[in-house]
Amino acid sequence: MIPERLPGRVYQAVPGFEDHLSCELGTLGHERQEYAPFNELKGAGLYYAASDPSLPVFWARNIWREPFLLNFATISEAAGALRAIQRNWAPVLCTQFRRGALIAAKLPPLPEKRRPFPWLLPKEPMGAWTLLDPHTLLGSAAPDNPFPGGVIEFEEDREGPPSRAYLKLWEALVRARRWPVPGERCLDAGASxxxxxxxxxxxxxEVLSVDRAPLEPRVEAMPGVRYQRHDAFTLSPGDLGPLDWVFCDVACYPQRLFGWVEKMLGSGLCRNFVCTIKMQGGPPSGPLGGGDFDTPRRFAALPGGQVLHLYHNKHELTWIRIQ
Ligand SMILES: C[S@@+](CC[C@H](N)C(=O)[O-])C[C@H]1O[C@@H](n2cnc3c(N)ncnc32)[C@H](O)[C@@H]1O
Structure with missing residues (x-):
């Protein structure tokens, strides 16, 4: 049984932001009928585009590259064909649940335990698959997102951190496969x-935490933390000195963040960045309607960086640049 390679990609939407993905795809030169040829896909939040877009797509939980179709007769045949490709496969199902569960049961089990942090991602790819009908499987051996189905859950600390925002930072650092080590200098802008x-x-x-609002006293008292009450965007990179990491979770317009990032990059004093791009307004009503799709593209065009929608992001994207 030989998988049939399909051109293009499959895009797995972020639940609640399907319209963002649909708008992005709709303006990237795809014909509408090109990205919905399979009846079952939409219910699973999956969109198929038969061509590769020239612009990046951000509002996807996962992007299935090099998708393939597999026609199979039995459950064992389907599982065997996937195992022949690689070890790890995560199902993304919306119909055919029972048959899908039977196939999944014949594949190596997916990790159920929450992950600690820091956690070094394994190098082996995590494939993705769904069933279009009882005898047709659509899959991808190497999607963009390394987590099963694009989902990562951490062992949470319910006492230490004063907000749950640290989960998106952990996720960004796991995906970057890098995190600050003892002694590295970090700026945390919008830290409160x-x-x-x-x-x-x-x-x-070593963390310089900047915000116009106060830091929780027990966090301010942690070793290595220094708090400065200030507008993060009016600090001069020269005054801050060399920074190994620049973190920014400031609630602001994406364009404002972009201008600041350009200034920080231009100083030559900042190495790695993790910044949340807070998107404004409701979902776009028409092609690129109310949403700002332009600024994330400008971030994505900065050398060495990538823009992602993380599992722990809400109506926001994350720009990561690791040197
Ligand atoms: C989403 S919260 C940050 C949460 C924080 N990362 C955490 O983990 O607890 C956004 C913060 O941005 C701060 N902020 C907004 N504009 C700012 C500015 N110009 N300079 C510094 N902080 C700003 C707000 O005071 C707010 O505390």
């Missing part, structure tokens, strides 16, 4: 109440 600062201080980093 202190979730990110808490996570960075726990790693042993």
């Amino acid at each position: 109440p202190g979730g990110w600062t808490w996570a960075l201080a726990k790693l042993g980093a």
Whole structure:
């Protein structure tokens, strides 16, 4: 049984932001009928585009590259064909649940336990698959997102951090396969109440936390933490000195963040970045309607960086640049 390679990609939407993905795809030169040829896909939040877009797509939980179709007769045949390709496969199902579960049961089990942090991602790819009908499987051996189905759950700390925002920082650092090591200098812009600062201080980093609002006192008291009450965007890179990491979770317009990032990059004093791009307004009503799709593209065009929608992001994207 030989998988049939399909051209293009399959896009797995972020639940609640399907319209964002649909708008992105709709403006990237795809014909509508090209990205919905399979009846079952939409219910699973999957969109198929028969061509590769020239512009990046951000509002996807996962992008299935090099998709293939597999026609199979039995459950064992389907599972055997996937195992012949590689070890790890995650199902993304919306119909055919029972048959899908039977196939999944014949594949190596997916990790159920929450992950600790820091956690070094394994190098082996995590494939993705769905069933279009009882005898047709659509899959991809190497999707963009390394987590099963694009989902990562951490062992949470319910006492230390003053907010749950640290989870998106952990996820960004796991995906970057890098995190601050003891002694590295970090700026945490928009730090209050202190979730990110808490996570960075726990790693042993030196953290300058800047916000117009106060830091939770117990976070401010952590070793390595220094708090400055200030507008993060009016600090001069020269005054801050060399920074190994620049973190920014400031609630602001994407364009404002972009201007600041350009300034920080231009100073030549900042190495690695993790910044949340807060998107404004409701979902776009028409092609690129109300949403700002332009600024994320400008971020994505900065050399060495990538823009992702993380599992722990809400109506926001994350720009990561690791040197
Ligand atoms: C989403 S919260 C940050 C949460 C934080 N990362 C955490 O883990 O707890 C956004 C923060 O941006 C701050 N902020 C907004 N504009 C700012 C500015 N110009 N300079 C510094 N902080 C700003 C707000 O005061 C707010 O605390």
